[in-house]
Amino acid sequence: MNEAVLNLVQGARLTPTQRRIAHCLVQHAAAASYLSAAEVAELAGVSQPSVTRFAMALGHDGYPALRRRLRELTATAGAESADDGNELQRAVRAEMANLDRLAGELADRERIAAAGRLLAASRPLPVLGLRAAAPLASYFAYFAAKVHPDVRVLDDGGSLLTDRLEQAAAAGASALLAFVLPRYPRETFEALREARDAGLTVVAITDSPVSPATEYAELVLPAAVGTGLVFDLHTAPMALAMVVLQAICDASPADTQARLEAFESSAARRQLFLG
Structure with missing residues (x-):
């Protein structure tokens, strides 16, 4: 899930406050798609309007639209991981994906x-x-x-x-x-x-x-x-x-x-x- 959040912010021009919000979502990746704007603001130590502006900077109408997108990505990642072997194999394959991203x-x-x-x-x-x-x-x-x-x-x-x-x-x-x-x-x-x-x-x-x-x-x-x-x-x-x-x-x-x-x-x- 943290990979999904990173993919969303990759290449976006974010302010320091918006980078803090993105970092918060990465750190709380497992719950990110279920957090309200107020909860994200509290976790990141920013204002709720800052969370809304962050979502808009990523091309969404507001935070609810960004949260829906995160849920879609979570569902996709869950379906893909079901056939991806045991937890040890998934950890190694995730490293392969990290190296592939680095190569890009x-x-x-x-x-x-x-x-x-x-x-x-x-x-x-x-x-x-x-x-x-x-x-x-x-x-x-x-x-x-x-x-x-x-x-x-x-x-x-x-x-x-x-x-x-x-x-x-x-x-x-x-x-x-x-x-x-x-x-x-x-x-x-x-x-x-x-x-x-x-x-x-x-x-x-x-x-x-x-x-x-x-x-x-x-x-x-x-x-x-x-x-x-x-x-x-x-x-x-x-x-x-x-x-x-x-x-x-x-x-x-x-x-x-x-x-x-x-x-x-x-x-x-x-x-x-x-x-």
């Missing part, structure tokens, strides 16, 4: 290329990922360090996080790559505010085009998170992280080649790998 969005190569240029030029390159996003930040940074001279992983919160952001900016950083995934830690957004105050351009890999990260990032790259199991699946965000790393390599091919060759020479000398 990558048709616009300029957005990814722009992210690559911004991040390649940042020396050092801070990479932010807290709680559930921390493993993705570390995974990206492990490989990025082979082609970028100074990658700094920011995966711990607390007062030291602001220190490390300020230190990165003082050392010459111009951009920050942030992994912003549910359940959106408050400290992540505090760090994004600090990053912008320090003059860093924020590139965010997040789960949705209506993610709260859109309020803080100059460039938002969405990749859906799987929600079919007890804990989220991050297949699409991880794939997008490697696509962004490819864009960094493409932004500076000569430096990339030189650094990779230097690493391979060092690895061979030290016999790092068995094969």
Whole structure:
């Protein structure tokens, strides 16, 4: 059902308030088609007229028409899922759909290329990922360090996080790559505010085009998170992280080649790998 909501808002030009409403509907996808306009307004922390304007921005006469459309989509999704195997198979197939959607969005190569240029030029390159996003930040940074001279992983919160952001900016950083995934830690957004105050351009890999990260990032790259199991699946965000790393390599091919060759020479000398 959250996929149905995302499909409705995909490509729509929404205000920050309308993005908050869309995000609320995604978060309450199972009940979204049964909520009244007043209930949606209360959940999203907005006024009821804002919910009406949101529905109209999506091409509907009002919120009741949008709710009817959500119910139609819910019924269609339920019929399709009946023949889609057990819950484990459905979770994996949903990840396949997330990857397929990501592949479609990558048709616009300029957005990814722009992210690559911004991040390649940042020396050092801070990479932010807290709680559930921390493993993705570390995974990206492990490989990025082979082609970028100074990658700094920011995966711990607390007062030291602001220190490390300020230190990165003082050392010459111009951009920050942030992994912003549910359940959106408050400290992540505090760090994004600090990053912008320090003059860093924020590139965010997040789960949705209506993610709260859109309020803080100059460039938002969405990749859906799987929600079919007890804990989220991050297949699409991880794939997008490697696509962004490819864009960094493409932004500076000569430096990339030189650094990779230097690493391979060092690895061979030290016999790092068995094969």
